[in-house]
Amino acid sequence: MSKIRIALNGYGNLGRAAERAVLASKDLELVAIFTRRDPSTLSTASGRAVSIEEMPAWKDRVDVCLNCGGSATDLEIQTPQAVRYFNVVDTFDTHARIPEHFAAVDAAAREAGHLALISTGWDPGIFSLMRVCGEAVLPEGSSYTFWGPGLSQGHSDALRRIPGVAAAVQYTKPVVENEERVRAGERLELTTREKHTRECWIVLEEGANEAEIRQKIISMPNYFADYDTTVNVISREEFERDHTGMPHGGTVVRIGETSPGVTQVFSFKLALDSNPEFTGSVVVASARAVARMAAEGTRGAMTLLDVPLGKLSAESPEELRAHLL
Amino acid sequence: MSKIRIALNGYGNLGRAAERAVLASKDLELVAIFTRRDPSTLSTASGRAVSIEEMPAWKDRVDVCLNCGGSATDLEIQTPQAVRYFNVVDTFDTHARIPEHFAAVDAAAREAGHLALISTGWDPGIFSLMRVCGEAVLPEGSSYTFWGPGLSQGHSDALRRIPGVAAAVQYTKPVVENEERVRAGERLELTTREKHTRECWIVLEEGANEAEIRQKIISMPNYFADYDTTVNVISREEFERDHTGMPHGGTVVRIGETSPGVTQVFSFKLALDSNPEFTGSVVVASARAVARMAAEGTRGAMTLLDVPLGKLSAESPEELRAHLL
Numbered sequence: 001m002s003k004i005r006i007a008l009n010g011y012g013n014l015g016r017a018a019e020r021a022v023l024a025s026k027d028l029e030l031v032a033i034f035t036r037r038d039p040s041t042l043s044t045a046s047g048r049a050v051s052i053e054e055m056p057a058w059k060d061r062v063d064v065c066l067n068c069g070g071s072a073t074d075l076e077i078q079t080p081q082a083v084r085y086f087n088v089v090d091t092f093d094t095h096a097r098i099p100e101h102f103a104a105v106d107a108a109a110r111e112a113g114h115l116a117l118i119s120t121g122w123d124p125g126i127f128s129l130m131r132v133c134g135e136a137v138l139p140e141g142s143s144y145t146f147w148g149p150g151l152s153q154g155h156s157d158a159l160r161r162i163p164g165v166a167a168a169v170q171y172t173k174p175v176v177e178n179e180e181r182v183r184a185g186e187r188l189e190l191t192t193r194e195k196h197t198r199e200c201w202i203v204l205e206e207g208a209n210e211a212e213i214r215q216k217i218i219s220m221p222n223y224f225a226d227y228d229t230t231v232n233v234i235s236r237e238e239f240e241r242d243h244t245g246m247p248h249g250g251t252v253v254r255i256g257e258t259s260p261g262v263t264q265v266f267s268f269k270l271a272l273d274s275n276p277e278f279t280g281s282v283v284v285a286s287a288r289a290v291a292r293m294a295a296e297g298t299r300g301a302m303t304l305l306d307v308p309l310g311k312l313s314a315e316s317p318e319e320l321r322a323h324l325l
Numbered sequence: 326m327s328k329i330r331i332a333l334n335g336y337g338n339l340g341r342a343a344e345r346a347v348l349a350s351k352d353l354e355l356v357a358i359f360t361r362r363d364p365s366t367l368s369t370a371s372g373r374a375v376s377i378e379e380m381p382a383w384k385d386r387v388d389v390c391l392n393c394g395g396s397a398t399d400l401e402i403q404t405p406q407a408v409r410y411f412n413v414v415d416t417f418d419t420h421a422r423i424p425e426h427f428a429a430v431d432a433a434a435r436e437a438g439h440l441a442l443i444s445t446g447w448d449p450g451i452f453s454l455m456r457v458c459g460e461a462v463l464p465e466g467s468s469y470t471f472w473g474p475g476l477s478q479g480h481s482d483a484l485r486r487i488p489g490v491a492a493a494v495q496y497t498k499p500v501v502e503n504e505e506r507v508r509a510g511e512r513l514e515l516t517t518r519e520k521h522t523r524e525c526w527i528v529l530e531e532g533a534n535e536a537e538i539r540q541k542i543i544s545m546p547n548y549f550a551d552y553d554t555t556v557n558v559i560s561r562e563e564f565e566r567d568h569t570g571m572p573h574g575g576t577v578v579r580i581g582e583t584s585p586g587v588t589q590v591f592s593f594k595l596a597l598d599s600n601p602e603f604t605g606s607v608v609v610a611s612a613r614a615v616a617r618m619a620a621e622g623t624r625g626a627m628t629l630l631d632v633p634l635g636k637l638s639a640e641s642p643e644e645l646r647a648h649l650l
Contacts, residue, residue, distance in 0.1 A: 132645055265574075273586075281589075
């Protein structure tokens, strides 16, 4: 069988991780990396960088384009654009706006006769699969999602926007005691504060007012005010040494009752050393499903909830039934 | 939308559990329970028992028939038979013989123009989904399945076949220390003995030779010889009081490395108070997917690996995208 031809659109953390995952897959071939930068200045592992201006010329040389734009703002524009030329995968992750993004991509994909898998990754993505499977199988019950321990990009950005903050990261941590009780089957009612804590590590600019900045952080609405938030001021050196990784993870739990007093606990956990590398791996497995389903005639937009999981695998259905079922 | 019309084929532990799950689902309607026994003697919650002889007459009144035969031997015969008349779900669980069962059911289903989802439940079933998803996303890595703590039907049967044993149950337990180390991301190489222990609770017949029976159990090949096995002799009273539930569960772990030294841990756990009730719930959610995919034109045999998980849910794709993705 010939290899599935993959293009990347964007080369940040996620693009680099996806490139690595494609290069490690025997059934996939990386043919192009579209970039808004000057391709000659881009140092890639594959040497496949080309200007995004050339995208239309690649129309018949790519089976699936992986949109690796770093933010929802990028993807909102990039996915409907790229789907004119290719089947597409993206990681659009603004949960509240998924229906709107789905509709826009669906229309563009149908017009072009392509297939687009949106909002893949782990949340939305693998976690969504777990929520839907848990609730479908255990319709009478309670659902929980705990995030972390992990680095939250949005909250780190919020810290960095505060005047006087030179560098910052924010780790979201589950309240371990409550997470453990839920995983053991207790149907707790938990407030925001009882589910997660927020831990900030910041480097101050010279002359910054530490007390004022601490107060600004812990009282910041939406981001920190509803949580038990701790703020640690550290040196630039310590920051560079200990806080440049991108770990993340979390837990999805469904506690169901199938008859009075009979409790069934369904729980899923990810513990990730690198959030972008795991997301990239999910994106690349998703590309396989898109190539196969497009070849079968599926068109328009879909999410992982529409994908038979066997199609993520490099193995054939026969091999999966014989060895993994 | 009209309800999906469900029939059950068989009314043991699994049939009763499936009946309960169907009756609790607003989008499903239980129309018949086929039984080999005299239907007038069968006490059911729904009052829908009919003789299995009448099955052909129900051909156009059932959307999906759930084969609830208790053993692989039953299903091997029942699934190809029932698929002549209906779309079918079964829980065929002899892993090594799934390809053969798949082929037989596929041929019969295609001949009749029906769809059959085989080997659903939790292992094979939900655990298979986790193994395939974990390996597809993390192709470089190690996989683990731990079973229990839970009652193993096959091993309990093996104990009961020993002369002098009046009643018996066998609990499979994971070696918790090793399970925890794996869940924490250690890629251990584990022998059979290092993964599970086997705990037997037996009631002896009067005059039975306890020492001889203990020896027979711990040295029984395939079943107990390769494990650390403990044998507890108890009274009939204690047996009836403490050992008639059917708890089970287990854990599937995939530990992957996405680049040198970057470890990603994907782990799924079920802790079930009642194995048959959970299995029945999976079977009933599977029926929804079969009804929908049959209506879309899918024919032949498939497994959960071929089913988009959104189709297990009573909610529409739009609702799932808006609320659970």
